[in-house]
Amino acid sequence: MSAKTLRRLVQFFFVTLTIVGVFVVRGNAERWCPFGGVEAIYTYASEGNMLCSLGVSNFYVLAAVLLITILLRRAFCGYMCPIGAISEWLQSGARRLGIKEYKVGHRLDRALASLKYVLLVVILVLTWIEAELIFRTFDPCYALLSRHGEDITFWAYVVAGSIVFASLLIIMPFCRYFCPLAAVLNPFSRFGLTKVRKDDDVCTGCGECEQSCPMAIPVGQMSTVNSARCMSCFNCVEVCKTDATTALTWGPGSNAKRTWPQYALVVLLFICLSGAVTAAYVVPLPSFVKEHGEPPTETAVAELAVHNLTCRGKASLFDYFVTRDDLYALDGYVRMEAWPGPGAVKVRIIYDPNKTDVDAIKEAITEPYYDRDGDRWRNSPFEIEGYDPLALD
Amino acid sequence: MxxxxxxxxxxxxxxxxxxxxxxxxxxxxxxxxxxxxxxxxxxxxxxxxxxxxxxxxxxxxxxxxxxxxxxxxxxxxxxxxETDNELYSHFALALRSFYHEHEVFGEALALDKAAFKRLSTPESAANLAETHLLMNENKAAIALIDGLSDSHRSMRSQVYLATALARTDQMERAKSVAAALDFSEEEDAGLLFDGACMFARLGNTEKACAALTKCFKQTPPSLLDGGKKYAMQCADFASIKDDARFKGALGTKSTIKESKCSGGSGCGNCPSRSSCSKKK
Known part of the structure; x- marks a missing residue:
């Protein structure tokens, strides 16, 4: 199997996985996006909760992607990212249709490449200030890989459409110039352990390697490809290979004589990703944490399965119920750990057993409350599995 | 088979x-x-x-x-x-809200009287006056407010006084009480509604409809239909019910943004997406 075919297969696998996850399983793809982890770091560290729609799984995936980048450079972009795959497919489709590629000059390319860093800073600063995914309205990835007709706006389609159009003319414009995740990965990728090395004694200077690079890296002009853009796609290594010898090899260190097989890279990718998914399920850190009062020496834990705790906003409302100041006010220390999402979600309430009990906690969560600001009674939207508020009488 | x-x-x-x-x-x-x-x-x-x-x-x-x-x-x-006045006030308001919503005015009156006796604040006085008005006990409302010291009077109680006076055909006094009230900066939907009732009783359709329009703009969307239905049935608006300006006011849309969770995984269209998490 050629390197290109193997990579296309891996790309196809991840695109299919995403499509099945979004449209068939109807899961929340955002929870597995590594960039979501970058966006949520500040809010999670400062407030103890994830941005709306995200989960701690984003951190695990981000950690896996960073590890992949340190080991294999931007292999995530070349093998796993659905946007990268779609961009490449569009590009090869355009060539087959006879649409000519527009070559971006070196200086313009460098200037445009810095745009992603500016974009990253703007996105992070505004997201951290607002504590919301405020750029989702314009997010082309969200527009392409979410259930359409739910909450995607016109502008997301405009941006996505522009990128699709640009991808027909320019090699991977989003990945090279606009992707904020690429801006995060590049510093790690530059010091990646594996790299493409050139044996200058063997190289004939044919330039085939440069022609084959999907990221337009001038491979032939380097003895070691240290460019942060390198996706370890193996295109250059493969075109260079002849029956007799090869000038380009891939692997750790600088010994150009020894090459590692591409399948080793693919295996490492799957190991890292599986590790992240396993960790997300085995060590499921709460994505919403709120603490009230000083922790006492003795605490007890109530684990509840709560319905309608779908998002961060609802989790904030849940916290409002836990800290209510009426008849059902809970005395003493309370710490709430929740995993907002669809269906019955897990909530852990850590409390002072000398001051309150599980029944009081359940009542606080489910009893209606009087909203003094709005001068109206509001019913609790939350239901606890196996608990009937009226059965207490 | x-x-x-x-x-x-x-x-x-x-x-x-x-x-x-x-x-x-x-x-x-x-x-x-x-x-x-x-x-x-x-x-x-x-x-x-x-x-x-x-x-x-x-x-x-x-x-x-x-x-x-x-x-x-x-x-x-x-x-x-309850010995804590703050909690007492909270519970009293909660109970009052429930009684008013379910039109249990007898209970509301007893509660408001007790609350006024205990708290003796401008708010508790206005609450009692309001319940008197809702029970059409206009003379009792006038007597109550007339008996208040200046420090116990509020804009709300004065609105109720003018309304009660107008309802009992004491128009001149009602107009002089109303003339001292300025609604131009008022943002409270409840008080705007009461003001609209007062102006309607005084025959000032223009001001009544302006106050009602502003009231509906300040009313959360989830309460708007109920508010409009109540206005249509309210006896204070009987004289202006067929006026085009009143009908126009009933067509007012709310300008208040209200959280209405989509129930889905995302909250891209949630009107409170940028603020709900910050609210306590």
Missing amino acids: RRTALLILAMAVMVSVASVATAATGEALFKKGNTLLEEGDLEGAYKAYVEAVQNDEENEAYRQQATMLRQVIRMRKQLAR
Whole structure:
């Protein structure tokens, strides 16, 4: 199997996985996006909760992607990212249709490449200030890989459409110039352990390697490809290979004589990703944490399965119920750990057993409350599995 | 074969008849609860609601009403022994809101009188005056407000005074009280509604409709339809009900952004997406 075919297969696998996850399983793809982890770091560290729609799984995936980048450079972009795959497919489709590629000059390319860093800073600063995914309205990835007709706006389609159009003319414009995740990965990728090395004694200077690079890296002009853009796609290594010898090899260190097989890279990718998914399920850190009062020496834990705790906003409302100041006010220390999402979600309430009990906690969560600001009674939207508020009488 | 089919048909008919009968019993019990509640028999109403829930366990409205009334009963008991004035005030407002919503005005009046006696604040005075007005006890409202010292009067109580005076045909005095009130900066939807009632009673349709329009703009979307329905039935607006400006005011849309969770995984269109997480 050629390197290109193997990579296309891996790309196809991840695109299919995403499509099945979004449209068939109807899961929340955002929870597995590594960039979501970058966006949520500040809010999670400062407030103890994830941005709306995200989960701690984003951190695990981000950690896996960073590890992949340190080991294999931007292999995530070349093998796993659905946007990268779609961009490449569009590009090869355009060539087959006879649409000519527009070559971006070196200086313009460098200037445009810095745009992603500016974009990253703007996105992070505004997201951290607002504590919301405020750029989702314009997010082309969200527009392409979410259930359409739910909450995607016109502008997301405009941006996505522009990128699709640009991808027909320019090699991977989003990945090279606009992707904020690429801006995060590049510093790690530059010091990646594996790299493409050139044996200058063997190289004939044919330039085939440069022609084959999907990221337009001038491979032939380097003895070691240290460019942060390198996706370890193996295109250059493969075109260079002849029956007799090869000038380009891939692997750790600088010994150009020894090459590692591409399948080793693919295996490492799957190991890292599986590790992240396993960790997300085995060590499921709460994505919403709120603490009230000083922790006492003795605490007890109530684990509840709560319905309608779908998002961060609802989790904030849940916290409002836990800290209510009426008849059902809970005395003493309370710490709430929740995993907002669809269906019955897990909530852990850590409390002072000398001051309150599980029944009081359940009542606080489910009893209606009087909203003094709005001068109206509001019913609790939350239901606890196996608990009937009226059965207490 | 034919006998089996007939048997299944008969069983299906019996099951549907039984479920319809159960729902009908549930509805009857719920209505009984509503009647008892209006009469001020809270315990009896609660019992009827619980029976309605037992008859129709899936009915969310029955459940919510029963749970809410149970809390009201508990709160009422707590109110009698509450020593903290702040909590007392909170419980009194909560109970009052419930009584007003369910038109249990007798209970509301007793509560407002007790709250005014205990708290003696401009707010508790205005609350009592409002309940008097809702019960059409205009003279009692006038006597109450006339008896207040200046420090116990508020814009709200003055609005009620002018309304009560207008309702009892003391138009000159009503107009002079109203003339001292400035609604130009007012943002409170409740007070704007009361102001609209006052202006309507005074025959000032222009100001009544302007206040009503502003009131509806300041009303959360979830309460807007109820507010408009109430305005259409309100006796204070009887004289302007057919006026085009009043009908125009009824077409006003709310400018308040309100959280209405999509229930889905995302919140891209949620109007409170940038602020809900920051609210306590």
